[in-house]
Structures are given as structure tokens and as C-alpha cells.
Amino acid sequence: MRIAKTLSTIAALALIAPALAALVERKPPYYASITAAKARMRTGPGRVYPASWIYRRAGLPVKVIGSFNEKSGPVWRKIEDPDGTQGWMQSNLISDSRTAMVTGVIAELKDTPRVAGKVQWRAAPGVVGRIGKCRRGWCWFDVHGRAGYVEISHLWGVEASEALE
Structure with a gap:
């Protein structure tokens, strides 16, 4: 009985560990990459801001230099591309995969x-x-x-x- 309880606890922890890791935010600056085949860089942290660039190159490395959490909305990252252009991109378009x-x-x-x-x-x-x-x-x-x-x-x-x- 004790072994079964221990195993179920370990299994539960294994299931929630990735969710907890997602809640821990990395502190900028750090390098990441664009995951989407088409990603918009915006002039500010929100969809109401105009797109300043459209990237069509999944895997492009970017440097995350800032972060902004919208109330009940997506998380935005301020990024810099290899040419030095800076702007905001929705976090779900960026991956921790290193390129x-x-x-x-x-x-x-x-x-x-x-x-x-x-x-x-x-x-x-x-x-x-x-x-x-x-x-x-x-x-x-x-x-x-x-x-x-x-x-x-x-x-x-x-x-x-x-x-x-």
C-alpha cells in the first residue's frame, strides 16, 4: 500500500512539473528563436500596436530583452533580431530552442x-x-x-x- 501511494505521488509530481516549469519565467536578456513560419514584430506589447516587421523565417535567433504581461491576455516579449531591430512579439511565437x-x-x-x-x-x-x-x-x-x-x-x-x- 505504501509503495502504491509513493508511486502515485511521484506520477502526480511528474505530471505537474512541466506546468510549474512553464510558470517560472526566464529573466531577460536571453537568446531564443522564432517558432512560427510567420511572426509579427509590433511597436508595442499588444495587438493594438501596428506591426513593424513580419518575419517569415522559423528558427531565426532573437535576443529577448524585456517582457510584458497583459491583464487576462498573452505574454509579450521585447526582442532584438540579428540586425539590431527591436520590437515586441507574442511569447507563443518564440521558443527557448537555441539557434x-x-x-x-x-x-x-x-x-x-x-x-x-x-x-x-x-x-x-x-x-x-x-x-x-x-x-x-x-x-x-x-x-x-x-x-x-x-x-x-x-x-x-x-x-x-x-x-x-
């Missing part, structure tokens, strides 16, 4: 996180990919299955000193 964009020059995707690593692929400025395993100035960068380590200095969407697993 980055190649900036500056063509980036080499290498087999190991070192300058002497073998070049596997190259990515032009503007290419967006998922990032992970960032440390000591390198990130694992995956562009639709073509992946390798890229120097963080060639990416927008991750801080130079940031470590990701």
Missing part, C-alpha cells in the same frame, strides 16, 4: 572544436542552424544535418563566454 546565425565571413564547420580541425562544411553569412555544446569559444552548429564546430565569434545568438550542453 544562431552566421555573421561576418563564411564560417567553417569543423570536426573538432579547434582551429586545426578538419573542415566538414562551410556556411555563408545569414545561414541559421541549431546550436549546442558551446564552450571555450566553439559551438556545435547543425544546419539540417550538416554539422560541425564553429567559432563563436562567427555566430549571432550566443555570447562569447556562454557554455551550453
Whole structure:
């Protein structure tokens, strides 16, 4: 009987843990990405404000720099895009999935996180990919299955000193 009660308690906690995690809001600034295939950036935190940009690029990295909760309405995030444009976007259009964009020059995707690593692929400025395993100035960068380590200095969407697993 005691084991069954313990198991049911654990099961209940497992069910509510994701809901509790959703209630804990990350404190800006942090990087995220646009999830929607079409997302409007607005001049203010609400649908009454005009759209200043329409993004048609799911996965585009953005920097969340502020937050606003409408009374009995959606949560809004103030974001900055890779070009430095700032505005407001509804939070359900943004994901915590980490992506980055190649900036500056063509980036080499290498087999190991070192300058002497073998070049596997190259990515032009503007290419967006998922990032992970960032440390000591390198990130694992995956562009639709073509992946390798890229120097963080060639990416927008991750801080130079940031470590990701």
C-alpha cells in the first residue's frame, strides 16, 4: 500500500512539473528563436500596436530583452533580431530552442572544436542552424544535418563566454 501511494505521488509530481516549469519565467536578456513560419514584430506589447516587421523565417535567433504581461491576455516579449531591430512579439511565437546565425565571413564547420580541425562544411553569412555544446569559444552548429564546430565569434545568438550542453 505504501509503495502504491509513493508511486502515485511521484506520477502526480511528474505530471505537474512541466506546468510549474512553464510558470517560472526566464529573466531577460536571453537568446531564443522564432517558432512560427510567420511572426509579427509590433511597436508595442499588444495587438493594438501596428506591426513593424513580419518575419517569415522559423528558427531565426532573437535576443529577448524585456517582457510584458497583459491583464487576462498573452505574454509579450521585447526582442532584438540579428540586425539590431527591436520590437515586441507574442511569447507563443518564440521558443527557448537555441539557434544562431552566421555573421561576418563564411564560417567553417569543423570536426573538432579547434582551429586545426578538419573542415566538414562551410556556411555563408545569414545561414541559421541549431546550436549546442558551446564552450571555450566553439559551438556545435547543425544546419539540417550538416554539422560541425564553429567559432563563436562567427555566430549571432550566443555570447562569447556562454557554455551550453
